[in-house]
Amino acid sequence: MVSGETPPSGGNNQPMEAIMECHICQATEELTTYGEIHLCPDCRDEHLKQCSDCGEYFIDNENDYVIDWEGDIYCESCRENLSFCERCEEYSDCNDFVHIVDLDEYWCDSCAESHAYxxxxxxxxxxENHGDSDTTLCRGCFESDYYTCDDCGELVxxxxxxxxxxxxxxxxxYESNHSNDIHNYGYEPCLNFQCADDENDEKPLPYLGFELEAGGVSISERNxxxxxxxxxxxxxxxxxxxSIPxxxxxxxxxxxxxxxxxxxxWEIILKEMSTSGMKSHDLGESGCGLHVHVSRNYLTSYKWLLIDWFISKYQDKFEIIARRKETHWARFKKSNGLPVKDVYGKSNGTRYQAVNFENRNTVEFRLFRGTLNFSTFMATLEVVDALVHWARQLSISDILASKDAFRNFTDYLRSNSLYENAVNYLNDKELI
Known part of the structure; x- marks a missing residue:
């Protein structure tokens, strides 16, 4: 229309209706009216939405609408009546939500039924279910009212x-398996150091503590x-x-x-264990061990090095004394061309050595096979005690002069009546 012209009039002198255009593409043909919205067929199919709640029509790019998990559409006004599921990230009716306490999230009923407890x-x-297949528990209720049995693992x-x-x-x-006399592996009581009456004036003393493994019986028999x-x-x-079979x-x-x-x-105790069916030596070379600890402060570092070197040098003889070959529980050290001081008498990161230096207060002799035979058991203690006393009074020149360190050691054994069991034992093994 040219400026200043009067718009044409329709019949009966009425103004002509304005030409309708598509709300989106401005097309003028085949329009359909939805409230105040006029749309061509293509724009209608692509952009027209109807709210499932209030029934109003709207254009999708002009309204902040949402679609819930069932596919229903909600306009910007009606979406305020919905809630957002923080798990599936869908909208649902506010009445269909639950609070997931441990996550402090709100989930729709469907997600809660499928993925929560x-x-x-x-x-x-x-x-998460902190209970079991029969009892569903949140963390708080489990920690305040329930335990897991340390034997069978069941909820109680x-x-x-x-x-x-x-x-x-x-x-x-507890009633069938547990014994008040048997503690867990990590149990550490206050130690009770003991010596004979005639040793009170000798300082320091070589205290021996042993660990004897035995098994092969039922739980009730063991208890x-x-x-x-x-x-x-x-x-x-x-x-x-x-590790006990x-x-x-x-x-x-x-x-x-x-x-x-x-x-x-000890003779009475070992006999009681044996006659009641327990075994130690007879459970195999790697089945049970007899480990002997000695006070570390009894010898200097050099003398401990000497003992470690001595046992490794005469590995074949000490395997006979120990009643078993080298095992992964007790490896003999090898110098492999390294200086002696860099290999023997020191910690090397693992306790599974024939002579273990990983403990702060003791040196542990791990090479011996377990036994319930009293004379063999006592011979083992005597051999270890003799080793530390022999090394204490020994020098490297003594070993070099003797040209046979093992013979030097067995001579020392035979010279002391305290080691009668060890002497008899080595005689039986044809080592003396």
Whole structure:
């Protein structure tokens, strides 16, 4: 229309209606009206939306609408009545949401039913089940009211749990499997150092503490044996040890001098274990061990190096004494061309050595096979005690002069009446 012209009039002098255009593409043909919106067929199919709640029509790029998990469309006004699921990231009716307590999130019913758990104790929803297949628990209820049995691993309510210093158990496991006399592997009591009356003035003393592994019986038999031999932990205590075949325990002595060991009832204790069906030597070369600890401060570093070197140099003879070949539990050291001081008598990062220097206060002799034979057991203690006493009074020049260090050691054994069992044992093995 040219400026200043009067618009043409329709019939009866009425103004002509304005020409309608598509709301989006401005087309003028085949328009359909939706409220105040006029659309051609193509724009209608692509851009027209109808709110499933209020029924109003709107253009998708002019309205901040949402589509819920069922495919229903909600306009900008009606979407305020919906909630957003933080798991599936879909919108749903506000009444269909639950609070996931451990995540502090709100999930739709569908996600909660499929991926969350309803605590049987408090009724809260949680993303993880801290109970078992029969009992659903949130973390809070599990930690406050439940335990996992340290024997069978089953869930047990605090009202049915049995506890002691070593753990917590269901009633059945505690009554059938557990012994108050057998502690867990990590048990460390206050040590009771003991010596004979005539040793009180000698300082320092070479205290010997042993770990004797034995097994091969049922749980109930093991518990009965433990109860029978227990002395209230005056001279020894018992521990679990997962490396022992079948069921058994590790008998651990307090630090006691050899003279005092000879005054104690080890023969009676070992006989009781043996006659009750327990085995040690007979469970195989790597089945059970007899480890002997010696006070580290009894010898200088140089003398410990000397012992370590001596045992490795005469590995063939010490394998006979130990009643077993080298095992992965007790490796003999090899110099492999390195200086002696760089190999022997020192920590090397693993305790699985014939002579172990990983402990702060003791040196551990791990090469010996377990035994319940009293004379063999006592011979083992005597050999270790003789080694440290022999090394204490020995010099490298003594070894060089003798030209046979092992013969020098066995001569020392035979010169001391305290080592009668060791001398007889080495005689039987044709090592003397």
């Amino acid at each position: 309803h605590c049987d104790s408090c009724g809260d929803w949680t993303s 309510h605090s009202s049915d749990a049995m506890s002691d210093d070593d753990g917590t158990y269901c009633r059945s496991c 009965d044996i433990a109860e029978t031999i227990s002395d209230g932990e005056e001279t020894f205590y018992l521990k679990e040890d997962g 079948d069921y058994g325990f590790e008998l651990v002595s307090h630090p006691i001098t050899l003279k005092r060991h000879k005054e104690l009832d």
